[in-house]
Amino acid sequence: MSAKTGHVVGVNGNLVNVQFDDSVIKNEVGYILVGETRLKGEVIRITDGIASLQVYEMTEGISVGDKVEFSGELLSVELGPGLLTQVFDGLQNPLPELAEKCGFFLQRGVYLDPIPNMEWEFTPTKKVGDVVEAGDSFGSVPEGIFTHKIMVPFTLQGSWKIRSIREKGKYKSHDVICQIENEKKEVRDLTMIITQPVKRAIKGYEERLRPDEPMVTKIRIIDTFLPVAKGGTYCTPGPFGAGKTVLQHLTSRNADVDIVIIAACGERAGEVVEILKEFPELIDPKTGRSLMERTIIICNTSSMPVAAREASVYTAVTMAEYYRNMGLDVLLLADSTSRWAQAMREMSGRLEEIPGDEAFPAYLESRIAEFYERAGKVRLKDGSIGSVTIGGTVSPAGGNFEEPVTQATLKVVGAFHGLSRERSDARKYPAIDPLDSWSNYSGIIDKSAVDKVYAYIRKSNEVSQMMKVVGEEGTSLDDYISYQKGDLIDYVYLQQNSFDPVDFAASVTRQNDSFSLLSDIVLSDYNLKDKRDARQFFNEVRQLFLDFNAVAENSDEYEKRKKMLIAKVEERKR
Amino acid sequence: MQKVYTKIESIVGNVITVRAEGVKNSDLAEISSSTGVSLARVIKLDHDLVSLEVFSGAQGVSTGDSVRFLGYPMRVSFSDNLLGRIFDGAGRARDNGPELRENMINIGGPSVNPSKRIMAKNMIRTGIPMIDMFNSLVESQKLPIFSVSGEPYNQLLARIAMQADVDIIILGGMGLKYDDYLYFKDTLEKSGALSHTIMFVHTASDPTVECTLVPDLSLAVAEQFALQGKKVLVLLTDMTNFCDALKETAITMEQVPSNRGYPGDLYSALASRYEKAVDFEGAGSVTILAVTTMPGDDVTHPVPDNTGYITEGQYYLRNGWIEPFGSLSRLKQNVNKDTRDDHRALMDGMIKLYSAYKESLEKKSMGFMMSDWDEKLLKYGALFESRLMDLSVNIPLEEALDEGWRILSECFEPNETLLRSDLIEKYWPK
Structure with missing residues (x-):
């Protein structure tokens, strides 16, 4: 492909207008030549013979007349x-x-082999003469604990016949x-590496399935009450500090x-550093290997160029889809999608498009929907199942969930974990609001059992609202007991201490065990004389339950504490 | 390229447009007008139309004035000669000292590679108990002081500048009242802290554009000192003025405003400054403490709101003291485990009691009966406020911890404090 060229005619922030000599493709990559440096950009609009490029680098020093090379590739x-x-x-x-190459600072225009x-x-799995299509696997290599399938590029059209394939042995990836x-x-050479445009979803599967299997997070409030499914989507909006x-x-x-793919999109660099230093030391209980071995980090922190921030979520989701097509379950965590939306807003402003709500572009909703729709559970051609689950945080301006990004996200996700300032101020972690949040997926515990307990959380909230007006004196004993039950659920089940070596992760069996204990406590009636008696009783139950939460599973202590808790409850049951 | 252009096409706000060729984005130019010579910076290129923001404002600029492009972006001199000096928002000397021209460095340089950062681990002592004891400031942290007009935030900054155990202080003033500028200058001079301080001060009467340069100048210099192994603390006041100056330019450039007139890239603009806070592996560090006044005491205003998402916690300065609730240093956990064994427990315990005091106070104001316990809490609250919270209290961390134990022992029995028995055994005043 002969290199097409053009030259710069205008610069406005990270938007560069280019007059092109021949033809350009929308969304193709172009490089602006500033002295020795090549700055990467993407064509996002073509009007009146001028291509507008969003530049993934700082645009200092670009001048009118600088040469631009178009790559012809998206x-x-x-x-x-x-x-x-x-x-x-x-x-x-x-x-x-x-x-290693540039030292402390991110030098612009340096692009290394990823x-x-x-x-x-x-190990080849196909032989000469076999017919393959885009996305078919023709061999595999072991990558850590996974069997990494080598696939035919997803962008190829039609069927192809294998002319030659290497024998089992060691080869370099290129x-x-x-x-x-x-x-x-037409003949194509295939290596272990394929190139995939990021804004086009990877297909190559047989069919999409309904996400029906829970993705366990070991966080009680999520797994039991607000579950997420493998192949599903969820969002976590919350004000800062929640x-x-x-x-x-x-x-x-x-x-x-x-x-797990972590896309740190426009957030603090310090947080990424924590992951970088922590993960290699942490052991994945499932595999016994370092957590890093199952992790990819895409990190475009807040001070890095804005346009690249927009690209980073697509980069992440493309990698997720790629591993999904090997029959693996992939979780993509995007923190935060608001920063991504803001990046779109900045570009839209520079393009002088007609603004929508809070100056976000009109296509905000469709872009967000498009992104979350790339999640899903699929059956592959060989019958195996893979999934991409997407969890995105949202940072709403002023902590107000009415703003456009939160609203657009809520339309397309399957579960909503809204964090509340009130709960985080009261140090109730995780600060997911049990009343506002919802989930359309089924969790590890039967829905009808969960709903019965859920009813007490609502009831308790109503009573506590009422108590603020009429005081404890004006509340009936029954209502007061419901209030205490809701409080108990909150303290011993919804809240979880992420710094406690035992409590931070509750396994499925443990959650089942705890939940049946809890629902038994909540759904029973008690002989309680008055409110003071009730308060005292529930305080004692709470203490015993918290002690029980703090001991490791499968220990003598676990059974002992459980018995103590049951004995306490039985004492007063009616 | 020293060609002089004399055809200014338009003058809108502080932005002028001139037809010129071969100009690079972000380059500087010199405009000679009847009011003197001013610097200007290229902010937009469109064919041969070049838009520049004029640092000293476009007032008095004539369409026939000459524009000379300098061919380099905004720079600042960097050397040890900067120490003890005071400059304005355009980097000119403000203190009658000589202009510095050697070793010019670019401002607003590239971001630090996240993989070269290290976890923050050193505390910066300030001698203010509400900071050292309850929300420790950590090297490489970025923290705003959320406050409202009329609060003594500048006095607080001046005290931190005098007392913080760092190598170099850089003070960036944006939209400072002239009185406040003189206050900083006099206080630092008197205390002798000026010798390791560099000030970039834009006062309220200076041109707005210069206000937007102050953080970049301060941080560029800070970064260079940090690379030389120095521990640098950058104090900025007031970031809300900086944001308002950005808003002004954005509106002049007819950018679509996003929230209350602020430009859509406010978050990125703030982040690119705050993220300069860093601990370099094998070198020094940059720590940022920035006053952000909240218009109408509203934390959901775009400036404090965007700031809160960027910074690692915040201090609330209200009613003359640093609020124990709401104030949060996210990185304090990294450092307060290594100070003294009672630090964390005493910090949590005293705050819990103080919050109980607040409840008792509320009960009292509503006319409820005060129990013995309430009385004890009321006494405790008053002592806590006067002996630890008051901003004039100036004691090192260890003394503050001892003072905490003394206050507790004056108000409570040991078992009422809910503190661990071994700590009570060790520290309870006998």
Whole structure:
């Protein structure tokens, strides 16, 4: 492909207008040549013979007349073995390697190979003469604990016949290991690495399935009351300081999936550093290996260029889809989608588009919907099942959920975990509001049993609202007991201490056990003389339950505490 | 490229447009007008139309004035000679000292590679118990002081500047009242802290554009010192003025406003400054403490709201003291485990009691009967406020902890404090 070129005619912030000589493709990547440096950009609009590029770097020093080279390719990522454990920026630049090359600072215009050219043990699964299509696997390599399938690029059209394929053995990721040919006698060389445009969803599966299997997070309030399904979507909006990021960290550690992709999109760099330093030390209980081995981090923090922030969520979801097509369960955590939406708003403003609500562009909703729709559970051609689950945090301006990004997100997700300032101020963590939040998925515990307990949370809230007006004196004993029951549920079940070595993760069996205890306590009637008696009784029950929460499963102590708790409750049952 | 252009096409607000060729984005230009020579910065290029924001304001600029492009972006001199000096928002000397021209560095440089950052682990002592004891300031942290007009936030900053155990203080003033500027200058001079301080001060009467340069100047210099291994504390006041100045330029440039007239990139603009706070592996660090006044005491106003999402906690300065509730240093957990074994427990215990005091106070104001326990709490609250919360209290952390134990022992029996027995054994005044 001959390089098409153009030259700069205007600069406005990170938007650069380019007069092109020949033809351009919308969303193709172009490079602006500033002296020795090549600055990457993407064509986002073409009007009157002028292509507008959003530039993924700082635009200082660009001048009118600077040469621009168009690549003819859409903004893409490279996919292949070696992605896991890596830390990339929004454009898939490996950050540690970049640091080795450029030192402390992110030098603009430096683009490194995202996937190191390492040697892998390749095992072919197809032979010469076999017919393959886009997304079909023709071999595999072991990547850590996973069998990494090597696939035919998803962008190929039609059927192709394998002309030659390498035998089992060690090859480098950029070596040609397979040659395919189509009816028109076009020949393609395939390596272990494929290039995929990020804004186009990866297909190559047989059919999409309904997400019906819970994704366990070991957080009680989520798994029991507000479950998330494998292949589902959920969002976590909350004001600053409500613990969105802590919740996502916990999820990324404990989630019962194969691979976790963390997209730190426009948030604090310090938080990414915590993951970077913590994860390699933490052991994944499922595999016994370091958590880093199942993790990819895409990190485009708040001070990095805005346009790359927009790209980073697409980069992340494309990688997630790629691993899904190997029959793996992938969880993508995006923190925060509001920053991504703001990046769109900045671009839209520079393009002088007619603004919508709070100056967000009119296409905000469709873009958000498009992104979340890339989640899903699929059956692959070989019958195996893979899934992409997307969890996005939202940072609403002023903590007000009425704003456009939260509202657009709520329309398309399957579960809503709203964090409340009130709960976080009261140090009730996780600060998910049990009354406002909802989930359309089924969890690890039967829905009807959960609903009965849920009713007490609502009832308790009503009574406590009433008590603020009429005081404790004006409340009936029955109401007061309902209030105490709701309070108990909150303290011993909804709240969970993320710093406690035992309490921070509650397994499925443990949640089942605790929940049946709790629902028995909540649904029973008691002989309680008066409110003071009731308060005292529930205080004692609460203390015993908290003690029970603090001991490890499968220990003598566990059974002992459980018995003490049951004995206490039985004492007063009517 | 030293060509002089004399055809100014338009003058709107502080932005002028001139036809010129070969100009680079963000470059500086010199405009000579009847009111003197001013610097200007390229903010937009459209074919041969170049838009520049004029640092000293476009008032008095004539369409026939000459514009000379300098061919380099905004820079500031960096050397040890900066210490003890005072500059204005455009980097010119404000203190009658010589202009500095050697070793010019670009401002607003690239972001630090996240993989080169390290976890914050060193505390910065300030001698203010509400900070050291209850919400420790940590090296490389970025923290705003949320306050309202009329509160003594500048006095607080001046005290921190005098007392913080850091190598270099950089004070960035934006829209400062002239009195406040003189106050900073005199206080730091008297205390001797000026010798390791650099001030970039934009006063309320200076041109607005210069206000937007102050954080970048301060942080660029801070970053260079940090790379030389220095522990730098950057104090900024008031970031709301900075945001308002950005708003002004954005509106002049006919950008679509997002929230209450602020530009859509307010979050990014603030983040690119605050994220300069860093602890360099094997070198020094930059810590940022920035006053943000909340218009109408409203924390959901776009400026404090966006700030809160960027920074690592916040201090609330209200009614003359740092509020124990709401104020939060997210990084304090990293450091307060290594200070003294009673630090964390005493911090939590005293705050819990203080919150109980607030409840008793409310009960009292509503005319309820006061129990013995309420009386004890009321006494405790009053002592806590006068002996620890008051901003004039100036004691190191260890003394503050001892003082805490003394206050507790004057008000309560040991078992009423809910503190661990081994700590009571060790620290309860006998």
